[in-house]
Amino acid sequence: MMRGYAGKFLEIDLSSRNVKDTKFSDEVLRDYIGGRGLATKVLWDRLGRKWETVDPLGPENILLVLTGPFTGYFPGTKVCVSGKSPQSNGVIGSTVAGEFGVDLKCGGYDGLIITGKAEKPCYIFTCDSQVEIKDASPIWGKKARETLRFLVRKSIEEIKDVRPSYGEVKEPSVLYIGPAGENKTRVAAVVAKYAHGAGYGGYGGVMGAKNLKAIVAKGFGPVPDVYDKEKVIDLAQRFSEWNFEMERFRRWGTGGGGYFFGAETSSEPVRNWQNEWHDKESYKKEEFDKYWVKKNWGDFGCPTTCLKLAVLKTGRFRGAICDNPDYELEAYLGTNLGIFTPEENIYLSYVSNELGLCGIQGGAVLGFAAELYEKGILTKKDLDGIEPKWANVEAFTALAEKVAFREGIGDILAEGVYRAALKLGKIKGADLLKYAVHEKGVAIGAHGVRSGEDFIAKNIAYACSVQGGDHTSAASLPLDQGGELSSIMADSAVLCIFAAFGIEDNEKINFYEGLTGWKLTRKEWYKEKAPRILHLQRAMLLLGGPDAKWRPKLDDDNPLRFWEPLPSGPYKGKTLDRKKFDESRLEYFAAAGWNENGVPKPETLRKLGLEDVEAKLKDVALIK
Amino acid sequence: MKTNRNNQIWIKRNYENCSGCRRCEIACSLHHEGRIWPEASRIRIFMLIPGVEIPHLCFQCEDYPCVEACPARALSLNSKIGAINIDASKCTACGLCIEACSGNVPHLHPEGNYIVICDLCNGKPKCVKACQEGRWNTLMLIPRKKEVSYKTLAKKPQELTHEVAEQILGEETAKEVLG
Numbered sequence: 001m002m003r004g005y006a007g008k009f010l011e012i013d014l015s016s017r018n019v020k021d022t023k024f025s026d027e028v029l030r031d032y033i034g035g036r037g038l039a040t041k042v043l044w045d046r047l048g049r050k051w052e053t054v055d056p057l058g059p060e061n062i063l064l065v066l067t068g069p070f071t072g073y074f075p076g077t078k079v080c081v082s083g084k085s086p087q088s089n090g091v092i093g094s095t096v097a098g099e100f101g102v103d104l105k106c107g108g109y110d111g112l113i114i115t116g117k118a119e120k121p122c123y124i125f126t127c128d129s130q131v132e133i134k135d136a137s138p139i140w141g142k143k144a145r146e147t148l149r150f151l152v153r154k155s156i157e158e159i160k161d162v163r164p165s166y167g168e169v170k171e172p173s174v175l176y177i178g179p180a181g182e183n184k185t186r187v188a189a190v191v192a193k194y195a196h197g198a199g200y201g202g203y204g205g206v207m208g209a210k211n212l213k214a215i216v217a218k219g220f221g222p223v224p225d226v227y228d229k230e231k232v233i234d235l236a237q238r239f240s241e242w243n244f245e246m247e248r249f250r251r252w253g254t255g256g257g258g259y260f261f262g263a264e265t266s267s268e269p270v271r272n273w274q275n276e277w278h279d280k281e282s283y284k285k286e287e288f289d290k291y292w293v294k295k296n297w298g299d300f301g302c303p304t305t306c307l308k309l310a311v312l313k314t315g316r317f318r319g320a321i322c323d324n325p326d327y328e329l330e331a332y333l334g335t336n337l338g339i340f341t342p343e344e345n346i347y348l349s350y351v352s353n354e355l356g357l358c359g360i361q362g363g364a365v366l367g368f369a370a371e372l373y374e375k376g377i378l379t380k381k382d383l384d385g386i387e388p389k390w391a392n393v394e395a396f397t398a399l400a401e402k403v404a405f406r407e408g409i410g411d412i413l414a415e416g417v418y419r420a421a422l423k424l425g426k427i428k429g430a431d432l433l434k435y436a437v438h439e440k441g442v443a444i445g446a447h448g449v450r451s452g453e454d455f456i457a458k459n460i461a462y463a464c465s466v467q468g469g470d471h472t473s474a475a476s477l478p479l480d481q482g483g484e485l486s487s488i489m490a491d492s493a494v495l496c497i498f499a500a501f502g503i504e505d506n507e508k509i510n511f512y513e514g515l516t517g518w519k520l521t522r523k524e525w526y527k528e529k530a531p532r533i534l535h536l537q538r539a540m541l542l543l544g545g546p547d548a549k550w551r552p553k554l555d556d557d558n559p560l561r562f563w564e565p566l567p568s569g570p571y572k573g574k575t576l577d578r579k580k581f582d583e584s585r586l587e588y589f590a591a592a593g594w595n596e597n598g599v600p601k602p603e604t605l606r607k608l609g610l611e612d613v614e615a616k617l618k619d620v621a622l623i624k
Numbered sequence: 625m626k627t628n629r630n631n632q633i634w635i636k637r638n639y640e641n642c643s644g645c646r647r648c649e650i651a652c653s654l655h656h657e658g659r660i661w662p663e664a665s666r667i668r669i670f671m672l673i674p675g676v677e678i679p680h681l682c683f684q685c686e687d688y689p690c691v692e693a694c695p696a697r698a699l700s701l702n703s704k705i706g707a708i709n710i711d712a713s714k715c716t717a718c719g720l721c722i723e724a725c726s727g728n729v730p731h732l733h734p735e736g737n738y739i740v741i742c743d744l745c746n747g748k749p750k751c752v753k754a755c756q757e758g759r760w761n762t763l764m765l766i767p768r769k770k771e772v773s774y775k776t777l778a779k780k781p782q783e784l785t786h787e788v789a790e791q792i793l794g795e796e797t798a799k800e801v802l803g
Contacts, residue, residue, distance in 0.1 A: 072660060099646070106662065149803050152672060165719045167731030167739075168680070168781055170668050193674035220734040222653070222661035233654065240647075244758055293792045294675065296643040296760060300662075301650060303758055305643040309675045313794040321675060321793065321801070 003227040004069035004515035005029065010109045010131060012124060014210055015059060015116030019131050022113060030518055034068030034110065035080030036093025037492035037533045042113065043084065043091050044536045048616060052545030056086035056202075057184050057209040059117035065175065065190075065215065066111035067101040068494035069515045072223035073232055075240045076302040076499030077101050079175075080491055081198040083206050086186045087361070087416055087441040088468045089548045090541030092201035093491040095472075097299045098192035100173040101494065106219025118211035121182075123151065127159055127172070127218040136213035140182060143354040144194060147176050147214065155216050163220075172218035178356020180404035181208040185414035186441075187361035187403065195323045195349065196299075199358030200442060200470045202416070227517030235511050240303035243499055250296065253306035254498075256285040257327030258345075261447070262335060266571040267454035269336040269446050271390055272367035273437045273561050276448040277569025280340040288324070288342045297323060304499050310346045317343060320350035325359070328471075331446035332363025337370060338390025351397050355404035361416055364443030365403060366396050368417045371435050377428055384408040417443050419548070434560040438469055440541065440550050445471025450562055451571040459581045463556050464588045466537035472497060477584070479591050480522075485530035492533065532608045534592065535600050539613045542599070542622055552598035552622070556585060599623060632706030632768035635742075635749060637679050639788045641762040644669060644677035648751035648763060655750045656740075663734040666742040667751045667763075670781035673801050676789045678781050679762060681751070682708060682729050682742040685775035690741070693724035698739070706768050707744035715739050727778035 011022040024038070032041040043062060047054050054060050064082045071077060079101035085092045104111065107128045114124075118133065121140040125132045139147045152171045159169045173192070180188035181204030188204025189197030197204075207213070226232045244250075261268040262278040270278050281287075289295075291310045298305030312320040325333065325345055333352055334345040352359050370388040372378040380387050384402065386409075388395045402410025412423050421436035437444050439462040447457040457474055464475035465484060473491070476483035489508065490497050500508070509520050520529075544550055558576060565575040586596060593604030599622050605614040617623040646662065646669050653661035662668070667681040684706050691699045691708065698714035699721060701707075715738035721730045722739075730739045742749075755763040768774075779787075789798035 102662065145801060146803070148674070149801075163732070165717060165722075165732065167719070167722045168668075168670075168728045170663070170670055170781075171672055220663045222657065222659045222664065225659070229659075240758075294640070294643065296641075297675070298643050298645045300646045302643075302645045303647070305645050305758075305760070309792075311675075311793055311797065313797065318794075319797045319800055321797070 033492035035494035039082035076496035094198035096198035176214035231514040243303035254327035258330030265453040266451035267448040317347035440468035442468035444469035480526040651754035683778035690721035
């Protein structure tokens with residue numbers, strides 16, 4: 001009997017409305033675990049052969065929402081959303097916090113595999129083994145708050161119908177999209193609660209393309225049994241106690257970053273990355289603290305509760321609610337737009353959340369438009385009368401609405417910074433790519449590499465990542481020390497990296513063995529299993545298509561802006577060293593088993609049992 | 625029903641502090657069911673709107689209307705600590721105790737055909753321990769006092785959500801969120 005897993009996945013074809021259970025063999029689960037790893041495997045098996053022809057926003061794409069064996073047991077809970085990404089055209093494992101994964105597993109499912117496209121707007125409702133595809137017309141076009149309110153109320157009533165004498169029914173978990181997802185923008189998140197988002201990858205748009213507004217899950221069962229309960233509970237308690245002592249992180253979350261990464265490390269996006277330094281006292285964590293109505297907010301099992309609940313109770317932005325904002329949103333919906341006051345940042349985060357935009361991708365495209373406006377490349381007329389001057393909250397709000405609803409200029413900006421730069425460049429007859437700070441179609445996380453001082457991102461962090469600009473999957477060397485192969489572990493297990501700071505790989509592996517009863521060594525993970533997932537992701541990233549394709553090595557480079565020297569601050573004049581970067585990249589390629597052009601070597605693929613990948617890369621002449 | 629309240633205990637809840645971590649549900653279900661089982665937990669966190677998390681568990685009314693209402697005598701008072709004990713073998717799942725409770729606290733076990741209610745873990749509630757060790761201080765163990773009417777605190781999750789939402793979001797915003 002399988003331990004740590006519910007043992008089956010729910011497969012729903014929205015075109016035919018067919019619903020069935022899908023199982024994976026022990027071998028597949030042992031190799032790919034769950035979450036990002038398993039999503040990659042499913043996508044390769046089902047779409048790999050025709051990958052370059054699959055439109056991420058077409059009915060052929062597959063949306064995966066997967067838990068892992070860690071879900072429900074490891075302190076803090078996430079679920080992993082994946083599919084062919086409309087940003088990178090490869091595979092991105094995008095995680096989001098909340099109780100959704102727990103509800104799924106308690107309902108008897110390890111995940112959802114969603115194919116096809118519904119004829120009309122719909123949402124999926126699951127309660128234990130009961131699965132229904134329901135009409136979403138009352139909430140199609142609605143923003144976050146209204147969507148969630150409708151779904152929670154209606155679902156509770158429906159559960160009460162099934163369990164009439166149960167007593168009070170607790171709300172189910174909901175993943176949903178806002179207008180940005182419905183309108184198939186490439187900058188839309190899959191959202192939980194108000195502001196928990198699986199943003200990287202752009203899977204909100206994938207849901208929209210499937211006419212899928214939301215997924216509601218309720219599980220009445222226990223979390224699936226594990227192999228060695230005593231060991232698992234004991235380890236979980238030890239991990240929790242470790243987290244209880246992370247006092248600074250518990251107190252401030254990532255919300256201290258809005259000042260720190262600007263003032264101390266010069267690695268925060270400021271005005272569309274024209275700078276990475278600022279020292280605005282108004283953006284210190286204590287200034288954000290004034291708006292936190294809950295200083296500790298978290299999700300199922302979390303010992304850290306690093307989130308904070310920010311509410312604007314008075315003033316012209318009264319009514320705005322959002323979590324923290326966390327550092328990424330402080331940066332992308334703050335400093336990157338020239339905003340240095342918490343109140344305005346909280347408000348814009350709220351606007352972005354309500355629209356279902358990814359705070360990073362959406363914020364990046366707003367900053368991109370603002371710089372083009374500043375430079376006179378985009379005019380007031382081009383922008384439908386909007387004048388996005390730095391720090392103009394009203395203008396950014398109006399522009400965000402345009403993006404989410406794909407109206408006017410928003411239709412182009414909704415494509416994200418990379419594609420918008422190409423489209424606008426064509427219209428304006430200019431090369432605008434230097435204003436698009438992205439890696440393989442994914443706007444870069446709010447951690448710059450120019451100063452060299454950021455502790456997340458170094459020179460090849462994004463350039464060599466199989467998830468492009470995703471700062472939670474940054475590439476680094478040596479391969480087996482906290483780089484992308486570790487991210488693959490976190491996203492496949494599926495665990496929250498914020499509740500796993502300082503917990504050694506061996507302890508996580510020990511936990512995994514306790515959950516599943518399956519043996520795993522560190523060496524097996526770093527030499528075999530994780531590289532296999534990495535190579536599948538790399539292969540699909542290089543196959544790309546149909547609308548974007550990345551050239552190995554040439555496109556394995558930093559955004560153009562990162563080669564410009566920092567204009568001011570303690571690291572003024574500093575930028576990346578081209579020679580050192582080239583060396584690091586070559587070193588990374590070699591360590592990963594890729595040739596000097598970044599293409600996986602046939603012998604590496606064979607060693608990992610990926611002969612079919614070799615054949616496919618030969619077909620498209622990537623392997624000569 | 626009169627009882628001597630000496631040595632009896634009560635779980636005080638500071639709703640506005642609840643982080644929503646649900647570690648109380650984990651601790652409770654591990655203790656009572658031997659596994660992590662949120663729906664079988666005797667304390668349940670209701671999150672009818674995100675940010676307003678309501679730990680919902682027995683309020684220990686001074687007149688124990690649930691015990692009075694049970695036609696099968698499945699519910700009894702543990703007068704030593706002031707908690708309800710349930711004899712699951714006698715419970716017929718008629719639901720009368722839920723109706724009798726002004727907070728609608730009792731609920732059916734998700735798989736068995738019987739009611740579950742907090743029994744205060746025989747004096748050492750695991751939920752309180754879980755909440756305290758993380759220093760959230762949402763749940764606090766205090767002596768049960770003669771002069772306090774706990775029944776007046778017993779409210780349904782929806783009512784508590786409205787009250788707490790107004791408190792932490794402000795009246796106007798709460799109204800907008802609750803719709």
